[in-house]
Amino acid sequence: MTPTRKRRLILISLVIFGVAVATAIFLTAFKDNMMFFKSPTEVSAQDYPQNRSFRLGGMVKEGSLKRIENSLKVQFDVTDYGADVAVEYEGILPDLFREGQGVVAIGYMASDQLFVAEEVLAKHDENYMPPEVADVLQTQEQP
Amino acid sequence: MNKIVKFYHEMGSPPSFYRITGYWLKPFFVLALALTVYGLIDGLFFAPPDYQQGDSYRIMFVHVPAAWMSLFIYAIIGVCGLIAFVWRMKVAEAVMMASAPIGALFTALTLLTGMLWGKPMWGTYWDWDARMTSELILLFLYIGVMGIYSAYDDDPRKAARLAALVAIIGLINLPIIRYSVEWWTSIHQGASISLMGGNSGIKDWSMLRPLLVMALATKFYYLYSMLHRARNYLLRTEQNKSWVMRQLTEQ
Amino acid sequence: MMTLLDMGKYNFFVWGSMALFGVMLAVDFISIHRQRKQLSRQIKSRQRRQQS
Numbered sequence: 147m148t149p150t151r152k153r154r155l156i157l158i159s160l161v162i163f164g165v166a167v168a169t170a171i172f173l174t175a176f177k178d179n180m181m182f183f184k185s186p187t188e189v190s191a192q193d194y195p196q197n198r199s200f201r202l203g204g205m206v207k208e209g210s211l212k213r214i215e216n217s218l219k220v221q222f223d224v225t226d227y228g229a230d231v232a233v234e235y236e237g238i239l240p241d242l243f244r245e246g247q248g249v250v251a252i253g254y255m256a257s258d259q260l261f262v263a264e265e266v267l268a269k270h271d272e273n274y275m276p277p278e279v280a281d282v283l284q285t286q287e288q289p
Numbered sequence: 290m291n292k293i294v295k296f297y298h299e300m301g302s303p304p305s306f307y308r309i310t311g312y313w314l315k316p317f318f319v320l321a322l323a324l325t326v327y328g329l330i331d332g333l334f335f336a337p338p339d340y341q342q343g344d345s346y347r348i349m350f351v352h353v354p355a356a357w358m359s360l361f362i363y364a365i366i367g368v369c370g371l372i373a374f375v376w377r378m379k380v381a382e383a384v385m386m387a388s389a390p391i392g393a394l395f396t397a398l399t400l401l402t403g404m405l406w407g408k409p410m411w412g413t414y415w416d417w418d419a420r421m422t423s424e425l426i427l428l429f430l431y432i433g434v435m436g437i438y439s440a441y442d443d444d445p446r447k448a449a450r451l452a453a454l455v456a457i458i459g460l461i462n463l464p465i466i467r468y469s470v471e472w473w474t475s476i477h478q479g480a481s482i483s484l485m486g487g488n489s490g491i492k493d494w495s496m497l498r499p500l501l502v503m504a505l506a507t508k509f510y511y512l513y514s515m516l517h518r519a520r521n522y523l524l525r526t527e528q529n530k531s532w533v534m535r536q537l538t539e540q
Numbered sequence: 541m542m543t544l545l546d547m548g549k550y551n552f553f554v555w556g557s558m559a560l561f562g563v564m565l566a567v568d569f570i571s572i573h574r575q576r577k578q579l580s581r582q583i584k585s586r587q588r589r590q591q592s
Binding site for chain 1 (some may be wrong): 338339341342345346349367371374376383409410411412413416417418419430448454457458460461465474475476478479480481490491492493495496
């Protein structure tokens with residue numbers, strides 16, 4: 147390798163290294179700000195932004211979904227199996243919304259116990275399978 | 290061994306790169322077209338619906354291959370950028386600049402099909418989660434590489450070196466996109482298929498097959514498009530050389 | 541045939557994605573060939589000027 151090429155290679159390696167370190171420091175420092183949502187555990191520990199809306203993410207607790215009578219409102223619990231947060235929402239739920247599935251709710255804490263959602267998004271996992279296979283798997287799980 | 294060394298040297302010289310890749314264009318295009326037609330028919334009509342998402346998951350057969358290509362092509366741009374920057378190889382410059390438009394196109398396609406998938410499933414076209422934001426930054430990187438190159442149009446070789454520098458720095462975004470769904474909480478789900486093996490989220494062969502076929506089809510289309518553009522690039526930047534005239538009068 | 545093409549309530553999203561895929565690759569294909577034609581015309585006329 148000629149000296150000029152070696153010099154260029156060292157130069158570019160230094161640039162890559164510098165950028166990588168800077169990015170790593172930046173991402174670590176702002177890790178919390180880049181989190182898309184807060185978990186129910188964090189929310190019940192009062193670790194959420196006051197006076198502005200934020201995202202709450204977790205699983206819809208099995209058997210917690212109920213319609214509030216004489217209104218279009220629904221209520222359900224979001225859980226991360228450590229803590230639960232009650233969520234109230236008025237509007238159309240996405241197709242994938244169901245109990246036991248992931249959910250992200252955007253809204254604010256109306257009181258210490260109640261999260262009022264302005265928007266509800268469904269989250270799905272990385273598993274895809276035909277319905278028949280899913281049925282078989284389910285019957286195996288519950289003999 | 291000698292053959293490989295000879296091939297390597299031939300691919301490094303613009304006239305023989307131009308001559309050799311000329312034979313590859315048609316087969317690559319035919320393969321890309323045939324695999325796309327087969328993959329889409331298989332994915333749209335023969336693959337079973339998903340147990341959760343029904344028919345909407347079929348968007349995966351264009352979304353996921355496009356997303357893979359957006360990362361794969363950027364990696365190639367980065368490597369070619371490094372070669373162009375350190376060794377000043379003309380063919381590397383050509384491959385780098387020829388890859389940028391098709392890479393940008395696949396990135397835009399990833400974002401747009403992702404939006405069309407996000408609306409019915411998640412309930413929103415767009416949200417600023419780590420995966421989507423970093424993929425959008427990738428699109429800007431592609432545009433940046435092309436923009437810097439065309440800003441220095443008086444000296445294409447210098448322009449290619451500057452573009453290479455931007456491309457190399459942008460490489461840092463690739464691991465961020467790949468691991469964005471693991472490092473941060475996000476609405477986007479984790480990877481279903483990983484090169485390292487491990488748990489696969491798609492075990493059903495009739496669902497996996499169209500995905501793999503489409504992944505292959507997009508690779509061939511990339512090769513076709515990139516080589517075509519790289520040949521054009523060499524013709525344009527070497528137009529004062531005698532081999533260019535010979536090539537054009539032969540046709 | 542119609543039942544085969546029917547993606548239920550996801551028609552717009554699924555077929556929209558497929559159409560985008562087709563249209564964008566077609567645009568790429570056309571732009572490559574247009575670029576090529578323009579380039580060879582340009583180079584040929586330049587060479588003619590130099591010869592005369």
